[in-house]
Amino acid sequence: MSESIESTESNTKRSRIGRRLRIERLSSYWLGGAGYFAIALFVLIVLTLLYQSAPLLSEYSIVQMLTSSNWDPAQNEFGFMPAIVGTIYVTVLSMAMGTPIAIFAAIYIAEYAEGRAKTLIGSFIDVLAAIPSVIFGLVALIVVVPFVGDYLAPAVGSSATGLGIFTVSLVMAIVVTPFMISLSVESLEALPDELRESSLGVGATKWETIRIVLLRAAGPGIFSAILLGFGRVFGATIVPAMLIGGQTQLPDSPFATGQTLPTLIVNDFGELMSLPLTQSALIFVGLMLVVVVWLFNFGAMLVRSRLQRRWQY
Amino acid sequence: MTDAVLTTDELAVTYTGNREVEALKGVSLEFPENQLTAIIGPSGCGKSTLLKSLNRLHEIQPNVDIAGNVVLGDQSIYNTDEPTPELRKRIGYVPQTPTALPLSIYENVAYGLKIHGEYDSKAELDDQVEHYLRKVNLWDEVEDRLETPGAELSTGQIQRLCLARSLAVEPEVLLCDEVTSALDPISAEQVEATLEELKAEYTIVMVTHSMDQAKRLADTVVFLYLGELVETNDTQSFFENPQHERTQEFVKGHTAVEYADTESESDANAGEPVAPNR
CATH class of the missing domain: 1.10.3720.10 (MetI-like)
Structure with missing residues (x-):
């Protein structure tokens, strides 16, 4: 009887730490995601600008312009x-x-x-x-x-x-x-x-x-x-x-x-x-x-x- | 006992910020020439305040009122026409945190000399820098890198550099604010050894939280408690035969801290004023 109580207790404990660790892992993902998003945004902007400038650059020389x-x-x-x-x-x-x-x-x-x-x-x-x-x-x-x-x-x-x-x-x-x-x-x-x-x-x-x-x-x-x-x-x-x-x-x-x-x-x-x-x-x-x-x-x-x-x- | 070069007369300091704090309540002291005087007491007792008011360095903070007097030689440093920088040149100050000025090692030592224009040639300046770096036992460690930034030295070396910088303007009195408390034991030992050598030539007033350090270095000990002078005596009598109950407790309590736990320390801290916001 007392053993089963103990094991339930340790089970709850284990599942609790399991949940905490899951949240811990997730948090590092989404926080990291937010950080990398900034980089992605910068790259995206530069790429868009480059891509959209291409028509001009292909027709005229940069130095001349x-x-x-x-x-x-x-x-x-x-x-x-x-x-x-x-x-x-x-x-x-x-x-x-x-x-x-x-x-x-x-x-x-x-x-x-x-x-x-x-x-x-x-x-x-x-x-x-x-x-x-x-x-x-x-x-x-x-x-x-x-x-x-x-x-x-x-x-x-x-x-x-x-x-x-x-x-x-x-x-x-x-x-x-x-x-x-x-x-x-x-x-x-x-x-x-x-x-x-x-x-x-x-x-x-x-x-x-x-x-x-x-x-x-x-x-x-x-x-x-x-x-x-x-x-x-x-x-x-x-x-x-x-x-x-x-x-x-x-x-x-x-x-x-x-x-x-x-x-x-x-x-x-x-x-x-x-x-x-x-x-x-x-x-x-x-x-x-x-x-x-x-x-x-x-x-x-x-x-x-x-x-x-x-x-x- | 030699003559006193520096005396305080009913020196009182009050911080008048949001809350009024009497940090020093009328302290009269004599600091004997070419001796090392240690100021001890629980933290927040006014040790640093006393030290800084000896060369008007507390004036860089707003909301400080001062009463009483400090006399250097036969001249009051508060009622005087002498410009404060000149006074501070005569009463030097070394802060608690080892602080290299953002200059090279050489320029750190030459700083005061250059400001006061106290050299005739580059060669003389070089000699002076070497002289003071030797005096603080730092020369051998830095002679081949005088042009590197002072901040690249270890904290213990920086603290000796600070001593050299202060000594270079040949102050009559040197104020040291817990100069070893931020250092590791070996560096602290080196700085202590330097102070030990210096105290024969200079009048040093040192704040310390370490009673052992006071025992080892000081000729005279001053004990402050809650901004009041409790007792001052030569070091041996102070520790072996404390006159006041408070001193006895503090000396004993300190021993207990050393061997037992922090119980007596929390006693010592009870009821003391919180250090005012800076």
């Missing part, structure tokens, strides 16, 4: 040069304006601001980072565009409507800076206080501590923040589409109107989708965007891990 500045899909002219130059222009200008401000602001918030000021500034920056970029575009149309067109461009001897590369760069800098600040503050605040104490403890000033020790130790994190910002400017669509003026020509000054790779797609996709070659050309633009962003992320990862290995923070 990349270097030609004549973009006229109706005439089957696919020169990507203006959009490429426009993209580089916008990205470089935005980053040149945004990065120093982002780093200084991050240092202020992480190392100097205290108490209520710190909370206030920090939360405002988070709010800014969360505003949809179309709002920045709208406000810029009302404020920045007239300012650039009526004052800034004439002041440097350039005539412009206010729509153009400089305006886009300025607004994109405003869009990504809060985001870069947030991430840089995080990496500065993650540093152990012992670093500060060690440096201050031999008589360094706060600024020396920041310049020589903290910026270096937080370097990989700040570097990533900047590269993520770069990626956002590079792939930005709505702000450039609203503010760049949409003329496919090689820009002759920072105040010129132009085109970036993403605006090329959004401006032309609706009306020209019926032309197979044009569609293929626009998809090829998408492919270029994906490849460049991927290369940058990959490079960033390499640099970051090297820096981290070197200083181990």
Whole structure:
């Protein structure tokens, strides 16, 4: 009698552990599945883009398209040069304006601001980072565009409507800076206080501590923040589409109107989708965007891990 | 007994964050020259707070109020025109966690010298770096890789590197915050041996949680409990003939911890303030 009770007990026990192990095995499958799904998605997107770009690539030479500045899909002219130059222009200008401000602001918030000021500034920056970029575009149309067109461009001897590369760069800098600040503050605040104490403890000033020790130790994190910002400017669509003026020509000054790779797609996709070659050309633009962003992320990862290995923070 | 180079006068520290915590309640102490003073007590008793307030390092945290005074030589470090970095150069600090600055081994030692501009030529700087690395018994281990990052050393080596970095600016007092607690036994032994050699030349104030370490290294022991000074005496008298009941309990309780279990430790922890959020 008692034996049979024991064996029932051990049976329940066994079936219970059996069930737990089954769930354990399953969970590793479906969690793994979710992880691999991300890879599959990336591959699928790249393959689709490649496949859809093929018609264009089979008819025109890549080098010729990349270097030609004549973009006229109706005439089957696919020169990507203006959009490429426009993209580089916008990205470089935005980053040149945004990065120093982002780093200084991050240092202020992480190392100097205290108490209520710190909370206030920090939360405002988070709010800014969360505003949809179309709002920045709208406000810029009302404020920045007239300012650039009526004052800034004439002041440097350039005539412009206010729509153009400089305006886009300025607004994109405003869009990504809060985001870069947030991430840089995080990496500065993650540093152990012992670093500060060690440096201050031999008589360094706060600024020396920041310049020589903290910026270096937080370097990989700040570097990533900047590269993520770069990626956002590079792939930005709505702000450039609203503010760049949409003329496919090689820009002759920072105040010129132009085109970036993403605006090329959004401006032309609706009306020209019926032309197979044009569609293929626009998809090829998408492919270029994906490849460049991927290369940058990959490079960033390499640099970051090297820096981290070197200083181990 | 030699003269005191560093004294505290009714030093009190209060953390005024969300909840007010009196970490130090009016402590008056003398730290004798060229001796090693060990500060012991249960965790959260104010040991580290005391140490950091000796060179104003607590000021990097917000919401700290300080009262009383700390006097170095004949100069108050709180009521003074001397800039804080100069004071901290005279009273060095080595943190608990071995921390290499994100610089090469060489630059870690040269850091303070370069900041204060205390060298005339590269050759002199080289000599200084070698001198201090020898002083902490690290030179032989690193002389052929001075340009590699300090962080690549083992934790025990990093802790000696920290000592070299602090000593390089020739502080009058060296504050050490549990400098062996993050180390494996062998590294800890090496750091202790280094401190043993250094204490003849420098005034060292060391926080330790290990009573055995205090016994081995210290000339004077300071016992803090709940932010108050309970007893201070030369090491031998402190351990062999503790004057206060609390000290007797702590010394005895510690022995019990060593040989029995953690029962007495939980006694020692009862009712102590939780360390304030940093």
